[in-house]
Amino acid sequence: MTPYNTLIDSHAHIYGPEFKDDFADMLKRAEEAGVGEIIVVGTDVATSRAACELATRHENLYCAVGIHPHDAATVTEKCYEDIRHMVNSCTKVVAIGEIGLDFYRDRSPRHLQEEVFRRFIRLAREVSLPVIIHDRDAHDRVMAIVMEEDAGAVGGVFHCFSGDLQMASRCIDLGFHISIPGTVTYPSNENLRQVVQGTKIEKMLVETDCPYLTPVPHRGKRNEPAYVSITAAG
Numbered sequence: 001m002t003p004y005n006t007l008i009d010s011h012a013h014i015y016g017p018e019f020k021d022d023f024a025d026m027l028k029r030a031e032e033a034g035v036g037e038i039i040v041v042g043t044d045v046a047t048s049r050a051a052c053e054l055a056t057r058h059e060n061l062y063c064a065v066g067i068h069p070h071d072a073a074t075v076t077e078k079c080y081e082d083i084r085h086m087v088n089s090c091t092k093v094v095a096i097g098e099i100g101l102d103f104y105r106d107r108s109p110r111h112l113q114e115e116v117f118r119r120f121i122r123l124a125r126e127v128s129l130p131v132i133i134h135d136r137d138a139h140d141r142v143m144a145i146v147m148e149e150d151a152g153a154v155g156g157v158f159h160c161f162s163g164d165l166q167m168a169s170r171c172i173d174l175g176f177h178i179s180i181p182g183t184v185t186y187p188s189n190e191n192l193r194q195v196v197q198g199t200k201i202e203k204m205l206v207e208t209d210c211p212y213l214t215p216v217p218h219r220g221k222r223n224e225p226a227y228v229s230i231t232a233a234g
């Protein structure tokens, strides 16, 4: 049983080589820091499968399966089938993600990012799972697609939320949560702190997005789930 007041790291990429040497210790530190559960999020077919495998092996881990917009150009019909198969065969899958649009790095052509994002929202609705949305420099298109595909029917979370307070209210009105990463501790991130101050706590989640986005005072080092307590405290 998870105690009532534990934290959940809603977004972690802990299947990579960064955690290979101290995986068990890392989980232990998370538990000691009050992190009761961790959602391991896939970014492509291979890492989604790895997330399922970890969640199957560890009671406190859950997983999300999906394909990141960076990889949209590589998505084939087989990828959708593979992800659907994971949903049907792994009981620890709690969401479809991460999916979305990244117009900051533009690693895949935008029209393909949009098509893949739509397809995964449709899959999420079909299997009745919430979505984990990645939105970087693409607020307008993400919101348009979320509306057009009626993603609010399943809801979910805007991870690493980077919009303003007005956008946060729109997301919440549509049935979504917003998730706050460790960057909220960065001195320059006044915008995100304003969003947090103006948003009801029950509509917010915290996340590490580890190994990235390490909060102060550990900034510059590898991030890990235990540090989500710093974000929550901040």
Ligand SMILES: [Zn+2]
Pocket (backbone or CB within 6 Å): 098, 134, 135, 159, 160
């Ligand atoms: Zn992301």
Ligand SMILES: [Zn+2]
Pocket (backbone or CB within 6 Å): 011, 013, 041, 098, 209
């Ligand atoms: Zn991520």
